[in-house]
Amino acid sequence: MREQHALSKAPLRECLANPRTRGRMALLFFCISAGGSLLFFSSQVYVNVYLKSVVRLDPQLAGTLVMLSTLLLFPLTIFFGWLSDRVGRRPVLLAGLLLGCLAIFPVFKGLMHYGNPALERFNREVPVALYGASCGYDPFTRTGNDCERNQELLAKLGVSYTLYPSSYLAQSADSTLVRIGKSEVAGYQPAALAQALQSEGWTEHADPLQTDQAMIFLLLLILLVAVGLITGPQTATLAELFPARTRYTAVALPHNLSAGWIGGMSPFMITLLSVKAGNALSGMWYPVGLLTAAFVIGLIFLPETRNVSLED
Numbered sequence: 001m002r003e004q005h006a007l008s009k010a011p012l013r014e015c016l017a018n019p020r021t022r023g024r025m026a027l028l029f030f031c032i033s034a035g036g037s038l039l040f041f042s043s044q045v046y047v048n049v050y051l052k053s054v055v056r057l058d059p060q061l062a063g064t065l066v067m068l069s070t071l072l073l074f075p076l077t078i079f080f081g082w083l084s085d086r087v088g089r090r091p092v093l094l095a096g097l098l099l100g101c102l103a104i105f106p107v108f109k110g111l112m113h114y115g116n117p118a119l120e121r122f123n124r125e126v127p128v129a130l131y132g133a134s135c136g137y138d139p140f141t142r143t144g145n146d147c148e149r150n151q152e153l154l155a156k157l158g159v160s161y162t163l164y165p166s167s168y169l170a171q172s173a174d175s176t177l178v179r180i181g182k183s184e185v186a187g188y189q190p191a192a193l194a195q196a197l198q199s200e201g202w203t204e205h206a207d208p209l210q211t212d213q214a215m216i217f218l219l220l221l222i223l224l225v226a227v228g229l230i231t232g233p234q235t236a237t238l239a240e241l242f243p244a245r246t247r248y249t250a251v252a253l254p255h256n257l258s259a260g261w262i263g264g265m266s267p268f269m270i271t272l273l274s275v276k277a278g279n280a281l282s283g284m285w286y287p288v289g290l291l292t293a294a295f296v297i298g299l300i301f302l303p304e305t306r307n308v309s310l311e312d
Contacts, residue, residue, distance in 0.1 A: 001244060011249035021250055024241045027301050029254035032237060035097045035294040036230040037263025038287040042104060043223035044070060046270060050108060051216075054158040054280045055115040056206045065213065069220035073228060080232025089233040089240070090304045096229025097295040103226060104288050107219045108281060114215040116206035119158055126200045128161040130154065130278070132176035135163055139271045146176040146188035151275050153190055154178075157204075159197060161278040240305035262290060 001007050008014045015021045044066070051062035084092040112120050132147025143149045154161050161178075178185045183196040194204070242250040266286060274283035 006245055008245045008249075011246040012253070015246050015250045015253075018246075021242060021246065023301075025250055025254045027297065028238065028241065028251070029258045031097075031294045031298045031302060032093060032230070032234060033255045033258035034262045035093075035100065035291055035298075036227075036234055037259040038266065038291055038294075039096070039100045039223065039227045039230055041263050041266045042100070042284075042287050043220070043227050046266065047108075047111070047220065047223065049267075050280070051111060051115060053156055055112055056119060056158055056204065057115050057211065058205065058208070061208075061211075061213070065217055065220060069217060069224055072221065073224050073231070076224060076228030077231045080228045081236070082232075084233035084236065084306065088304050088306045089237045090298075090302050092229055092233045093237065093302065094295065094298050096226050097291055097298060099226040099229065100223075100291045101288060101295055103222050104284050104291075105281065107222055108284055110219045111216060114212040114219070116158075116203075117210050118201070118203055118207060122201050122203075123158075123160040126181050126202075127179075128154070128159055128181075128278075129164055129179040130161050130177075131164045131179070133165065135176075137272075137275045139268045139275075149188045150176060150178055150193070151278075153188075153193065154278070155271070155275045155280070157194070157197065157202070158280065159202065160280070163278055237305055239310055240308040241303075244311060 015025060048062055048066045051057045051066070052059050055062075080092055080096075130147065130150055132145070132150070134145055135147035135151060137143065137148045137151040143152055151163070176187055178193055178196075180193075180196045181200040183199060185193045185196050198204075238251045238255065239247060269286040270283035272283070273286055274280050276282075
């Protein structure tokens with residue numbers, strides 16, 4: 001194309017001026033790239049944080065399990081790429097998005113169940129209530145009062161809680177109180193809070209004798225299969241969606257913006273939703289909601305691109 005002077009001299013302007021290319025760039029942004037980045041973050045990045053900080057698993061064990069499961073992503077990617085050459089890109093990509101939608105909540109719930117059943121039982125049986133005014137935790141800013149500090153601490157300890165306004169208390173409306181079963185901790189006292197939690201049955205670390213490593217590994221593989229279903233056909237699909245003269249720009253712009261804005265925002269949004277709800281699993285509504293949207297968009301608009309000529 002360079003020898004024939006067929007390359008675009010203004011590829012971005014040409015991409016945005018072409019309705020078909022513009023629509024496929026939006027499809028790439030909201031569907032393929034968004035789904036891939038969300039699944040990769042959930043299965044490779046956040047799952048490690050979740051196992052260590054929420055499940056309270058030994059950091060070395062958590063890292064080892066994630067690393068070993070990640071090694072299987074290489075053959076899975078190759079296999080699903082091969083499969084997409086036989087049955088088409090569209091069904092494989094849609095299967096990955098659908099599996100991600102359906103699997104994230106059960107997988108993360110299972111990681112707690114098999115990783116730290118004692119903590120799961122504590123969160124189910126021991127009521128933890130946080131009372132405070134102006135309790136508006138925000139991961140983008142520093143904590144500004146005792147209520148927000150308690151929110152952050154409880155989330156880091158893997159403790160589920162219910163937030164109430166301080167008007168429920170008999171004390172001053174400006175006071176902060178954490179009620180754990182029959183115990184109470186006023187203000188922000190990390191040591192006293194940890195001691196009160198322990199007195200009600202909370203443990204700082206998961207018991208290795210109660211941790212089912214095999215089941216955790218199998219649960220991690222479920223998410224990796226979803227990632228492989230996306231990464232396998234993804235590279236070929238990106239090239240097949242666009243004409244050769246503007247392909248690089250048409251792919252690079254939405255793909256990287258989606259990875260940065262949607263995938264890159266995942267740590268903050270998951271943390272925000274988890275802390276606001278007082279439950280670590282609530283944060284997973286961010287990837288599940290966007291993966292559901294990506295699946296619906298793909299189901300309606302994603303074309304089959306297998307056997308498309310890359311020279312056109």
